[in-house]
Amino acid sequence: MRIGFVATRIAGVDGVSLEILKIAAILRDLGHGSFYLAGELGAFAQPGMEDPAFHFKYPEAVALHDEAFSGPEESRDLYRRIARAAEPLKARLYEFVEHYQLDAIITQNAQAIPMQIPLGVALRDFIDETHIPTLAHCHDFYWERDRFIVNRIPDILQTAFPSEGTSTQIMVINTAMQRELYARRKLKATVLPNIFDFETPAPVLDDYSRHVREDLDIAPGDRLILQPTRIIRRKNIERAVELVRLMQDQDPSRRYVLVVTGYAGDETDTYYDWLLRQVRINGVEARFIGDRIVEQRAERDGQRLYTLWDVYPHADLISYLSSYEGFGNALLETLYFRKPLVVNAYIPYRSDIKPAGVQAVEIREEVTPETARAALALLDDPAAVQQMVEHNYQVGLEHFSYHAVTPILKRLLGG
Known part of the structure; x- marks a missing residue:
């Protein structure tokens, strides 16, 4: 046809x-x-x-x-x-x-x-x-x-x-x-x-993508919390800011950095400026790198530009705390790249994704100290992370491939 x-x-x-x-x-x-x-x-x-x-x-x-x-x-x-x-x-x-x-x-x-x-x-x-x-x-x-x-x-x-x-x-x-x-x-x-194309193995770090942390001034021992979404209100990126603040407060022995890969989206308003103020007020380390994320690798003004796939492998935890999603492309990308996830239990997550078997640290509209403790406990247990991400990958392969x-x-x- x-x-x-x-x-x-x-x-x-x-x-x-x-x-x-x-x-x-x-x-x-x-x-x-x-x-x-x-x-x-x-x-x-x-x-x-x-x-x-x-x-x-x-x-x-x-x-x-x-x-x-x-x-x-x-x-x-x-x-x-x-x-x-x-x-x-x-x-x-x-x-x-x-x-x-x-x-x-x-x-x-x-x-x-x-x-x-x-x-x-x-x-x-x-x-x-x-x-x-x-x-x-x-x-x-x-x-x-x-x-x-x-x-x-x-x-x-x-x-x-x-x-x-x-x-x-x-x-x-x-x-x-x-x-x-x-x-x-x-x-x-x-x-x-x-x-998502779960049948094709995820890209791994190469000589180009391994520079991401260096270029963003994020040390190998820092924990990178990735927000791989556009910057619009329904993504509730302020919840990610609060999560990073609480994780940093509870674990001051290392640095936690929020990385937002998206751009200010089609629903333009003052949300981006307000979000920047929230970052400053909360004293959170954050990198807004939407201007450096491109469809194909390139250089501009002496800076390396990256694809989203270059950034995912560097993430320690994915933040996906939207109030509304039609389904959740970034969530599927998280399963594909075998990364642990903190998610707000939005409607399609509750109706289609969680019932399929996906495991995550969940919130119901509010990030609390308990949320941060659960995320830290997960990251401090590499075996638990490995079990979760491998399980989630298989769920993606079975239901969303x-x-x-x-x-x-x-x-x-x-x-």
């Missing part, structure tokens, strides 16, 4: 782009061809069509989004302008399918979270008109984010996010989403969890 991926952006290291890359790898192993259409395409997303009007940062899309979520009153004029903006996007969808002679499309979050409202409408109408077989892969629904609840476009949200055409099959990334979608819309969905989800994709694609 020739299968087209459609999204607002297929580039960089955001969760949706990463999952597209992984699913495309599975499709390739199954003998299918993959093609891409988005507002931004990374080097891996080829062959494809890049159209800036598909991006969630496209000026017209931003203006319509901001107006749609500025209050509760519906506006006939707003509906008309969204419909007009959707028309050229629908035309481009026709062109994409015809140019690459596609047999099916996989939409990636474009029918789930209304960052690009005209695109959701265009996809709804295009699929209704063509009946092209469609897998609507949903990573976040609008009702999961407070900022989308008050809106002027309830009919669009009800019919396009997601749409329910007869040729559409919906995929969600956790069972909680599956249940909520059925409760709200009476729509059935298949769970396709986030995945390419091999684990290949039968699901084969069934949805008709064999």
Whole structure:
């Protein structure tokens, strides 16, 4: 089959782009061809069509989004302008399918979270008109984010996010989403969890990556607490700051350093500045290195730039204390790199990940002195760390690997 991926952006290291890359790898192993259409395409997303009007940062899309979520009153004029903006996007969808002679499309979050409202409408109408077989892969629904609840476009949200055409099959990334979608819309969905290539051994330190600690002024005997996420509020990085502070207080014999690899994300506000103040107030050693994390190794102004995979092997402990995650790419990366984990028990962790057997130091929204004691006790027992990480790797291999989800994709694609 020739299968087209459609999204607002297929580039960089955001969760949706990463999952597209992984699913495309599975499709390739199954003998299918993959093609891409988005507002931004990374080097891996080829062959494809890049159209800036598909991006969630496209000026017209931003203006319509901001107006749609500025209050509760519906506006006939707003509906008309969204419909007009959707028309050229629908035309481009026709062109994409015809140019690459596609047999099916996989939409990636474009029918789930209304960052690009005209695109959701265009996809709804295009699929209704063509009946092209469609897998609507949903990573976040609008009702999961407070900022989308008050809106002027309830009919669009009800019919396009997601749409329910007869040729559409919906995929969600956790069972909680599956249940909520059925409760709200009476729509059935298949769970396709986030995945990782557990079958391929993790990269090890080499002559390039072994310089990470040196370049970050972190000594071999220091403990590196890694926060491998974007810098946005729902990641609750202040909890990692508190964890490091408590660990340092309870074990002053060595230095504890928090390393944050992400950048300030799409949900821009004052959180980053506030977080820097929390670091200073708490006297925590921290390194914010998002500007040095790249997709491919390089040098800039005499500095080595690293991939995220270069940093993981240096971590002693991973902090993953988000209040909300659709699933948790960084958590799967933690299992893959065989690192111990401190995690906030967010909903998909409780519904899908912990029941699969993953072991971790857990909190329920609050980092306490007991949390730090549990983390320290674990790190001070290398045998316990080894048992935990090997167990977790096997859980990942069984439940969240390419091999684990290949039968699901084969069934949805008709064999």
